[in-house]
Amino acid sequence: MELALVQSNAKLYLPEPARIVKVRNFTEHEKFFQIELLRKGSLGHDPGQFVEVSILGIGEAPISIASPPDSGNRFDLCARAVGDVTKKLFTFKKNDLIYIRGPFGHGFDDKIFQRMRGKHLLFIAGGIGYFPLRSLINQVIPNAKNYKKISILYGCKTSQDRMFPDELKKIHHLSVGSNVELLETLDHPEADWTGNVGVITTLIPKIDFDPAETIAIIVGPPIMYKFVLTSLMDKHMPKENIYMSLERRMKCGVGKCGHCQMEGVYVCQKGPVFNYADVEHNEELF
Amino acid sequence: MLLKTTKTALLKGIDQVLSTYQVAALTKQDSRVLYNYVKTSHDIFWGCRPTVLPPKKFFFPPHETLLDYTADGQIIAKIESKPLVLFGIHPCDLRGIQILDEAFADLHGDPNYLERREKAIIIGLDCHQTCDQDSFCYKVGAHYAKTGYDIMLYPLKDDQYLVEVATDRGNVFAEQFLRAIKGEEKELEEYQQAKAKAFESLKPFKDLEKFPELFQENTHHPVWEHEGARCLSCGSCVMVCPTCYCFNVTDDWELNMRAGKRQRHWDACMLHDFTTVATGENFRPTATARLHHRINRKFNYLMKKHGQSVCVGCGRCVRACLADISPKTIAEAINGEDEKEWN
Amino acid sequence: MSKKPKVAFFDFTGCEGCQLCAVDLTPEQLFDLLALVDIVEFREVMTDKAESYDIAFIEGSISRKPDEEKIKDIRARSKLLVTLGACSTIAGVNALRNFYPDDKLLHLVYPGHPEIDRTTIARGVSEVVKVDAMIPGCPIDTHEFLRVVKDLLLGKKPEIPTYPVCVECKMNENTCVYEKGIHCLGPVIRAGCNAICPSNGGYCFGCRGAIPKANIESMKEILQKYNLSAADALDKFKLFLERDKEIFPDDKN
Amino acid sequence: MTKIDVHHITRVEGHGNIKVDINKGKILMCRLEIVEAPRFFEAMLRGRHYDETIIVSSRICGICSVGHQLAALRAIEDAFNVKISEQEKCLRRLLNCGEFFESHVLHIYFLAVPDFKGIKSVFPLAKTNKDVVVHALNLKRFGHYIGGVIGGRLIHSTTTDVKAMSKLPTKKELEEVLKRLHEAKEELKQGVSILKGLKFPAFERETEYISLQKKGFYTLLEGNIYSSDVGEISYKNYRNVVNEYIVDYATAKRAKHNRVSYMVGALARFNNNGQWLSDDAKQIARDLGLKSPCYNSYLNTVAQFVELVHVADDSIAAAESLLNMNLKLEERSVVVTPGSGVGAVEVPRGTLYHEYIFNDKGIVQDANCVIPTGQNVNNIEEDFKALLPGISKKSQKEITLLLEMLVRAYDPCISCSAHMLDVEFV
Numbered sequence A: 001m002e003l004a005l006v007q008s009n010a011k012l013y014l015p016e017p018a019r020i021v022k023v024r025n026f027t028e029h030e031k032f033f034q035i036e037l038l039r040k041g042s043l044g045h046d047p048g049q050f051v052e053v054s055i056l057g058i059g060e061a062p063i064s065i066a067s068p069p070d071s072g073n074r075f076d077l078c079a080r081a082v083g084d085v086t087k088k089l090f091t092f093k094k095n096d097l098i099y100i101r102g103p104f105g106h107g108f109d110d111k112i113f114q115r116m117r118g119k120h121l122l123f124i125a126g127g128i129g130y131f132p133l134r135s136l137i138n139q140v141i142p143n144a145k146n147y148k149k150i151s152i153l154y155g156c157k158t159s160q161d162r163m164f165p166d167e168l169k170k171i172h173h174l175s176v177g178s179n180v181e182l183l184e185t186l187d188h189p190e191a192d193w194t195g196n197v198g199v200i201t202t203l204i205p206k207i208d209f210d211p212a213e214t215i216a217i218i219v220g221p222p223i224m225y226k227f228v229l230t231s232l233m234d235k236h237m238p239k240e241n242i243y244m245s246l247e248r249r250m251k252c253g254v255g256k257c258g259h260c261q262m263e264g265v266y267v268c269q270k271g272p273v274f275n276y277a278d279v280e281h282n283e284e285l286f
Numbered sequence B: 001m002l003l004k005t006t007k008t009a010l011l012k013g014i015d016q017v018l019s020t021y022q023v024a025a026l027t028k029q030d031s032r033v034l035y036n037y038v039k040t041s042h043d044i045f046w047g048c049r050p051t052v053l054p055p056k057k058f059f060f061p062p063h064e065t066l067l068d069y070t071a072d073g074q075i076i077a078k079i080e081s082k083p084l085v086l087f088g089i090h091p092c093d094l095r096g097i098q099i100l101d102e103a104f105a106d107l108h109g110d111p112n113y114l115e116r117r118e119k120a121i122i123i124g125l126d127c128h129q130t131c132d133q134d135s136f137c138y139k140v141g142a143h144y145a146k147t148g149y150d151i152m153l154y155p156l157k158d159d160q161y162l163v164e165v166a167t168d169r170g171n172v173f174a175e176q177f178l179r180a181i182k183g184e185e186k187e188l189e190e191y192q193q194a195k196a197k198a199f200e201s202l203k204p205f206k207d208l209e210k211f212p213e214l215f216q217e218n219t220h221h222p223v224w225e226h227e228g229a230r231c232l233s234c235g236s237c238v239m240v241c242p243t244c245y246c247f248n249v250t251d252d253w254e255l256n257m258r259a260g261k262r263q264r265h266w267d268a269c270m271l272h273d274f275t276t277v278a279t280g281e282n283f284r285p286t287a288t289a290r291l292h293h294r295i296n297r298k299f300n301y302l303m304k305k306h307g308q309s310v311c312v313g314c315g316r317c318v319r320a321c322l323a324d325i326s327p328k329t330i331a332e333a334i335n336g337e338d339e340k341e342w343n
Numbered sequence C: 001m002s003k004k005p006k007v008a009f010f011d012f013t014g015c016e017g018c019q020l021c022a023v024d025l026t027p028e029q030l031f032d033l034l035a036l037v038d039i040v041e042f043r044e045v046m047t048d049k050a051e052s053y054d055i056a057f058i059e060g061s062i063s064r065k066p067d068e069e070k071i072k073d074i075r076a077r078s079k080l081l082v083t084l085g086a087c088s089t090i091a092g093v094n095a096l097r098n099f100y101p102d103d104k105l106l107h108l109v110y111p112g113h114p115e116i117d118r119t120t121i122a123r124g125v126s127e128v129v130k131v132d133a134m135i136p137g138c139p140i141d142t143h144e145f146l147r148v149v150k151d152l153l154l155g156k157k158p159e160i161p162t163y164p165v166c167v168e169c170k171m172n173e174n175t176c177v178y179e180k181g182i183h184c185l186g187p188v189i190r191a192g193c194n195a196i197c198p199s200n201g202g203y204c205f206g207c208r209g210a211i212p213k214a215n216i217e218s219m220k221e222i223l224q225k226y227n228l229s230a231a232d233a234l235d236k237f238k239l240f241l242e243r244d245k246e247i248f249p250d251d252k253n
Numbered sequence D: 001m002t003k004i005d006v007h008h009i010t011r012v013e014g015h016g017n018i019k020v021d022i023n024k025g026k027i028l029m030c031r032l033e034i035v036e037a038p039r040f041f042e043a044m045l046r047g048r049h050y051d052e053t054i055i056v057s058s059r060i061c062g063i064c065s066v067g068h069q070l071a072a073l074r075a076i077e078d079a080f081n082v083k084i085s086e087q088e089k090c091l092r093r094l095l096n097c098g099e100f101f102e103s104h105v106l107h108i109y110f111l112a113v114p115d116f117k118g119i120k121s122v123f124p125l126a127k128t129n130k131d132v133v134v135h136a137l138n139l140k141r142f143g144h145y146i147g148g149v150i151g152g153r154l155i156h157s158t159t160t161d162v163k164a165m166s167k168l169p170t171k172k173e174l175e176e177v178l179k180r181l182h183e184a185k186e187e188l189k190q191g192v193s194i195l196k197g198l199k200f201p202a203f204e205r206e207t208e209y210i211s212l213q214k215k216g217f218y219t220l221l222e223g224n225i226y227s228s229d230v231g232e233i234s235y236k237n238y239r240n241v242v243n244e245y246i247v248d249y250a251t252a253k254r255a256k257h258n259r260v261s262y263m264v265g266a267l268a269r270f271n272n273n274g275q276w277l278s279d280d281a282k283q284i285a286r287d288l289g290l291k292s293p294c295y296n297s298y299l300n301t302v303a304q305f306v307e308l309v310h311v312a313d314d315s316i317a318a319a320e321s322l323l324n325m326n327l328k329l330e331e332r333s334v335v336v337t338p339g340s341g342v343g344a345v346e347v348p349r350g351t352l353y354h355e356y357i358f359n360d361k362g363i364v365q366d367a368n369c370v371i372p373t374g375q376n377v378n379n380i381e382e383d384f385k386a387l388l389p390g391i392s393k394k395s396q397k398e399i400t401l402l403l404e405m406l407v408r409a410y411d412p413c414i415s416c417s418a419h420m421l422d423v424e425f426v
Ligand SMILES: Cc1cc2nc3c(=O)[nH]c(=O)nc-3n(C[C@H](O)[C@H](O)[C@H](O)COP(=O)(O)OP(=O)(O)OC[C@H]3O[C@@H](n4cnc5c(N)ncnc54)[C@H](O)[C@@H]3O)c2cc1C
Pocket: A050, A059, A060, A061, A062, A063, A064, A065, A078, A079, A080, A081, A082, A083, A084, A085, A086, A087, A105, A131, A132, A246, A247, A248, A249, A250, A251, A272, B276, B277, B278, B279
């Protein structure tokens, strides 16, 4: 047998240069970066996919693409400073170079879009879970007419932790008289907060949805999934109608290094976007 | 194509090969037997002795540079590869290579592995008995190599060898370097019959084909906790396994801060921090969970993908494990072959 | 005034081997290092002293009252404080002295010489002041030292392996010393030394300290399985690891 | 009135203070205080298996770790009557060569030279005299290199074992060692001009010089004790030579023999055994104007340089013998017999003695380690006394410098000298 070497990808580990064209601070620990590839042409991603962000001499980290696909060579990333790469990224300014590989992973592909068409989309995001969801949210809102309804539930610890506050404001405005709604909740609100108070699951009873006709999309910190899933199960939501994005340690992003493999599932290949029905028995993922 | 040759001719051939290729084979160093490069055919150790590391190190070295870069933004993807002849690889290790080939070619082909692999000619050497009491190749059928070689040698009596040429590359190679006459199919049949006889009493695992389902069902079998409690999380078992290929990646500037490297290093799912993330969560915090993961990769997760047991029964991890933890013991507990009460 | 980070070396109770390893550099390495940092204090090879430090490397255990004050003072004047070697990281061989009752030892060692500084038990630096990073080993590995310096300068968290010596020993393709009937602590000891002792025909006696979450119970069972009495097995750990909290969690003071 | 109080002398190994009090030309006090924290190694060694004495005693001192290992080995071999092969001897010579290079080069170039250049450390030289720094580092790293080949690493070598070296160099490695030994000798020739440029203070005081001696050899690793005053003494009787005692103000033990003080180290070896140096070493000594007997302690630094040439020559011979042998891993059988053993070796700073008493299981019952610097302390103080009257008119700064230079000339290794008397436990 001759090896099928055609699959060898000489550039698999070679990142390409990209420039930071915009930086915005959200909080002390979270920042927004707009990135521009040095080459012409778009990144060519699906919402929900991620890139490996490289800082030479420091390392690589998987970061979700936070903007919807478009034809330009710019895209958005949002990062929370937790370790070597993300902390170094925080010191970067406009015009600095970073390096990226990707897009990688399985995002919201055509098949999922087919399924979503005409359905009620229910986004459930916790904290910086909004980052990966933003690529999808900003993709579907301009095309809201294609969907029965779009409900966005967003929960944070405090009002400082709300990502993209100006975009949230726009969505709130938009929601008047449209089929888009945004419900927010805070764990520890300040005095002037007029929205809901409590964990994110307290928002679920506030929306009116037909589980069979609804597609739920969940992203948040690891503990959030359990509670949200229980609530949705209580409402008899079919498992096939639930999508979520999961994060694990990754070193290569391309299904080799083994770090993100959870019960045989490589999060970087099958995920980060999963259909609940496919993985509900995977004890290591939940 | 089937040929026949002698050991003397093989030795001569190897010495010729050495002018064009690097040759790696079993060698003896001090008291160790290991796969290593040879300078002449005399360096080759012909016995069948288990090595600490499998031949994967030639295609996937313990440490390798993926990228070389400079502070002013030059980045080069680096692959160090040279034409290589791997000589005298035994069936279990051939299976190991075959599985790594599939794993590294899967989806996004790994350029470093595949380039080295492509430049290699693999000459297998069949065994007609197990190498020691720790090996259990026969339990997973890995005492027969199906593929993974270009040329396979079957030892006959009086230092004679049957030569099965399996690939075009092997054919070109054999024509250039092997002085051989035509071999008789009948001789191979006889050889195989004798081998089958020698392995007659050594039976494969009960229900081997059903392992993925069996292991899936037995996630909470008491054997996991029983064995996991003793595990030191030392990672030895993974290092020595011919079918383990997890790695870590590190970046490092040189001291002058003008140039740097991205390197990958063998990593092991048995190590405590393998799944720890920056925020401190560890998705597999216990040795039991990690042992469960390793063994399931062999008999369940990856077995489904590769269509065969990904443990090739070489016994390296058994020899390496001071706590005497063995995939064989666990498999026999899961398929009920051992009739032991694990509770 | 140069703006390079100020680096200093200090030594307490130790053999100064680690400092020697830190300067076991090629000429290029030394010039590169001096281009990156200013070495402002290094008693062993220079006379200068400084007020404050960006990185203070500490060799040796804390084993006297005045040393306690001195390390606190250095801590107060240092942005980052890094232990250099086993003595300062886990007290190392110095802790062997802790097996002797304090008063008895002093009385017996210097009878009639009360002026001599009183010693305390030997402790690692982190038992006295906060430590930002550690470079384990007896002695340290020069490459690891340089890597930690670079990491600190780059703002990276210096990674010291959390996996054991076995990993490196296997990568070096050694025959496990247990097969030769020799006991080795490698399975529970932090790697990073490139398994230097087993690779050179020796065995690991634990100078780099235990890995986090080490399965010490199983290790002891294994030592016993290989014909070591329980007491001898324990003794193995005491050569370097008496103050290692992973192995002896309860403070015996 | 001049009071000098140098707290923690720099550019020496370990911690020591100089205290001098001169009033109207009268010396009221002059002391070298060794204030290194006591290490208690003899106590720490008690209860350990004989194998582990090599590991533990190595940690007495990073810079003479090989010496401590070899002394421990000799003591064990003495106690259990173990004979060592020619192969083992050659390997030890090479390992020891590494230590002499590391130690002597460190002393000559990093600790002593800055005094002559009026600078406070070697680091400024990296800018002004790059070639000197490169030269010194090359020589020092050669020590680490050869230590690495033979010992796995130079400091706390990993191959020394009672059963014999646990790892052997390959033929290729030995050939490389040989090549680099010749290169090191060339490098040393470069050093001659640097040493010639150093103006050593004029000073003379005759004292008793003690070293090992083996007739016909510039011996380092075997032999009996030799005193320039009384001649040969069996190494077993080392206690009668060192006569250790303690003083209030120091943690190091002191020694005296025939006189109030004696000297050990490169100069003592040169004075006692100089006739057996290699030809090239003798030539270099002549080039540098070093003649035996030499009573200027400052010139210990020069004697060290001469020794480097000799050690390189000796190692070339050892490496060549090894290349002619069929090396194989040895495994001497060690039969434990209760009793004591003494190991006496020359380390860079002088004669080092280890003595162990073992029980029938080979467990250390009692240990005694006599370290060169401890033996030299009295001699340093006597030198102070002889030197001070002649320089008492100089400025305090100059006096301090001359005293510091004198201390440094002995290349004292204070960390290892802070050890304790034999402890009797009740
Ligand atoms: C698919 C995916 C999408 C992600 N999207 C984002 C995002 O949009 N914004 C954001 O801030 N973070 C995101 N993360 C998490 C982010 O990757 C980690 O916080 C980051 O890797 C930490 O890297 P570091 O070098 O700063 O930390 P270090 O701890 O210094 O590096 C640890 C290494 O472990 C791995 N690692 C550590 N933590 C994680 C983690 N939580 N998940 C995965 N790998 C980890 C990384 O590969 C990294 O190289 C995502 C993770 C995944 C898997």
